[in-house]
Amino acid sequence: MLKVDRINCFYGHVQVLRDFSLDLAPGEVLCLLGRNGAGKTTALKAIMGLVRARSGGITLDGIDLVGMAAHEVPKQGIGYTPQGRRLFSDLTVDENLQVGLMTRAKGAETRERVLGLFPLLRERLHQRAGTLSGGEQQMLATARALCLEPKVMLLDEPTEGLMPIMISKILDIVATLKEAGVATILVEQRVESALHVADRVAFVENGRTAEVVSPDHLRADPSLLHHYVGVGVRK
Amino acid sequence: MTPALRARRILLLHGGLALLLLLCQFVLPDYHHTNFVSIMVLAVYALGYNLLVGYTGLLSLGHAMFFAAGLYGAGMGVHYFAWNPVVAFIAGAAAGLFLAVLVGLVALRTSGVAFMIVTMMFAQAAFLTTLYFNDVTHGDEGLTLTQAARSFALFGTVIDLTNPAIRYNLAWLLLAGALAVMLLVVLSPAGRVLIAIRENEERTRMLGYDVRRYKLAALGVSGLLSGAAGAAYVLFFGYVGSSFAAIPYSIYPLLWVLLGGVGTVAGPVIGTLLMFYLIEIARDYSSSYMIVVGAILLVLVLFFPKGIIGSWRARGQGWIP
Numbered sequence: 240m241l242k243v244d245r246i247n248c249f250y251g252h253v254q255v256l257r258d259f260s261l262d263l264a265p266g267e268v269l270c271l272l273g274r275n276g277a278g279k280t281t282a283l284k285a286i287m288g289l290v291r292a293r294s295g296g297i298t299l300d301g302i303d304l305v306g307m308a309a310h311e312v313p314k315q316g317i318g319y320t321p322q323g324r325r326l327f328s329d330l331t332v333d334e335n336l337q338v339g340l341m342t343r344a345k346g347a348e349t350r351e352r353v354l355g356l357f358p359l360l361r362e363r364l365h366q367r368a369g370t371l372s373g374g375e376q377q378m379l380a381t382a383r384a385l386c387l388e389p390k391v392m393l394l395d396e397p398t399e400g401l402m403p404i405m406i407s408k409i410l411d412i413v414a415t416l417k418e419a420g421v422a423t424i425l426v427e428q429r430v431e432s433a434l435h436v437a438d439r440v441a442f443v444e445n446g447r448t449a450e451v452v453s454p455d456h457l458r459a460d461p462s463l464l465h466h467y468v469g470v471g472v473r474k
Numbered sequence: 475m476t477p478a479l480r481a482r483r484i485l486l487l488h489g490g491l492a493l494l495l496l497l498c499q500f501v502l503p504d505y506h507h508t509n510f511v512s513i514m515v516l517a518v519y520a521l522g523y524n525l526l527v528g529y530t531g532l533l534s535l536g537h538a539m540f541f542a543a544g545l546y547g548a549g550m551g552v553h554y555f556a557w558n559p560v561v562a563f564i565a566g567a568a569a570g571l572f573l574a575v576l577v578g579l580v581a582l583r584t585s586g587v588a589f590m591i592v593t594m595m596f597a598q599a600a601f602l603t604t605l606y607f608n609d610v611t612h613g614d615e616g617l618t619l620t621q622a623a624r625s626f627a628l629f630g631t632v633i634d635l636t637n638p639a640i641r642y643n644l645a646w647l648l649l650a651g652a653l654a655v656m657l658l659v660v661l662s663p664a665g666r667v668l669i670a671i672r673e674n675e676e677r678t679r680m681l682g683y684d685v686r687r688y689k690l691a692a693l694g695v696s697g698l699l700s701g702a703a704g705a706a707y708v709l710f711f712g713y714v715g716s717s718f719a720a721i722p723y724s725i726y727p728l729l730w731v732l733l734g735g736v737g738t739v740a741g742p743v744i745g746t747l748l749m750f751y752l753i754e755i756a757r758d759y760s761s762s763y764m765i766v767v768g769a770i771l772l773v774l775v776l777f778f779p780k781g782i783i784g785s786w787r788a789r790g791q792g793w794i795p
Contacts, residue, residue, distance in 0.1 A: 342682035
């Protein structure tokens, strides 16, 4: 479905991704783990066309995304929730969703489906997004990306700074998307939480995909986490 | 608040403001009657400016070129080709739109401080052009339009733009139209996209929007309103000169919008009214009145960044567009 094939990306003269590769099947959840600065966020930005790949290929269902204008990439079916949520804080919850819906044909139908996933947002429809709590903002950011009816969701640290109850809600949403056949790339610092929903874990080191393992393999061999991330995981 | 209640309040605020300005003509003394014509026309310019700076987040320091495009587009047409004032007005507004799109194709490749500098440079080039082609524009001295050239027949009735009552009501009509256009744009789905661009351009792009196209459209509408204001100004007051293309006329709309409220529809109208009289008073005391203008700009940016309507909106009046 989504295939990233040996891409190389740079910030100025500094190379950030080196022959970075990954592939993703429909409904699959792939968790990207790695130390700060390893290239996880850049990999997501490269898929979205926000950072240009100087070489290599990115395809979604055979459609080449490299060289495509950044605003065309979401229309191919990729939703992106960046780190820090980045809502339109002056717009209400409903207006945020409307902005997300405008590029889709079946607006009302999609809106209802998205609000069905996030009932809390329905109660806050006329509230300004900037006044929502951190967890609600994350829900709205995810809901807005879902308005594009994506085949693939890219979530960059969606649980950052959230209370435990909100973290579990966000991860439940990832599980629900998976059931609906939406594939997800999840960049996450909370390893244990991510392992509950992930099908595979890819370790990113120095801009490369160093190793791809299953969550069970990782639980059996926590030394990988120590090596690539510097943390442990409970078995 | 329900959408219906919000719509009623919006209509009440903006309709009330427009009605108040319409009724003012019956109580204002002659001097202020003329001033109000200027204020209403300049408020249209401020509304156009605010669409760009307040709703799209693009701070232009060169809007005088679009205002001047309207002035020269209409003024030269009447002066040299004896155009009907209606045709001249349309030509002036179109000149503002055309120039805005042309400048936008280049300037919108930049953003932030670079956009400010690029627009200022374009405006400076436009200003120098009006001086360079002195034979045609008469530079600082400018062109004056005769009373006969500013009259036209409409359905058998002669409309004389030098007549104070006609001038006032046409200026009001222009302002009311511009207010309606602004409300339609700001409250439309496209208006929400402009606000989204202002809030976070990259995020908006990630929702599938061609951000540059929206920005160009906003600049186009802004240029159209600025050009329309310029065209009306020359037709109502019969004079166009290079000073209208100079830097102060790029700074004034910023002041009007800052005072009234950036990113509000009613704010620029109130800001223009108050700032017009503040400058008038400062001018009475000193020829260096631009120092006062600079001081006001500093005070506004440092202590009063939301302006009058913006501060009101921040006090629990989130329905104000």
